[in-house]
Amino acid sequence: MSLVITGLTVGYGARRIFSGLDLPEIRAGRVTALVGPNGAGKSTVLRAIAGGIAASGQVFWKENDLLRMDVRARSRIIGFMPQGLRDTPGLSVLDSVIASLRVFAPGLPMSACRGQALTALSRVGMIDLALRPLAQVSGGQRQLAGLAQSLVRDPAVLLLDEPTSALDLRHQTDVMGLLKGLAAEGRTIVTVLHDLSLAANWADEIIVLADGGVYAAGPARTVLTPDLFRSVYRVQACTGQAADGGTYVVVTGPLEPPP
């Protein structure tokens, strides 16, 4: 099973961001990291797949073209965590997760909704804060609540836009471990990441978007090269191996301007 994206054309109004983008096959059971510089179009790709923005081309999942499904049908397959959480004034953390379940499953009994929402909150380690108003949790806790909202329908495909950007080291590790576990259960996980060390240690596959296309794709050891750091990120950087086998990325400075 895989997500096969070809000829994706998407933009905002008259502004094209991608014209006929082909991505490498995104396989179920793996964590795929979507990386690239600011403005490369990572969020736009996720929005296009999730149905938050009009797009043409093909996004095949099990012989169905997601782009030809309405958002409700897509939501049965896809969980999407955008960057930043919509404001839901007055709602508790738990209510906000229930709301994101009920919007696509209005007939589901409240007791079942509560049960599923509590399960999602416990998966992200937020059960203790379930009854706290969402407006009164920290930035990182809000991000975990957003993750629970995207998990609550138990989607086969999970699209996450920088799910760890507000998290401390332990919570980053817990979330990446959770994504690994969800992938091991057969789900397809696509996550935008800026932290290339996290991508190197947790993603099975990295896709680098730059200049309107795919610059490189594959496992970290083949993708995260000094050439990539120079050409795509405009920095001097390299990777190294920690004693425990982990990979780290060190940036030593901006790319020297040409003489």
Ligand SMILES: Nc1ncnc2c1ncn2[C@@H]1O[C@H](COP(=O)(O)OP(=O)(O)OP(=O)(O)O)[C@@H](O)[C@H]1O
């Ligand atoms: N709502 C919008 N209206 C118009 N242009 C937009 C809109 N959202 C994004 N863009 C533009 O689309 C391009 C791709 O943006 P996108 O947010 O997909 O990039 P990104 O790779 O996710 O960036 P970042 O790493 O900064 O989050 C950028 O040039 C951006 O300015």
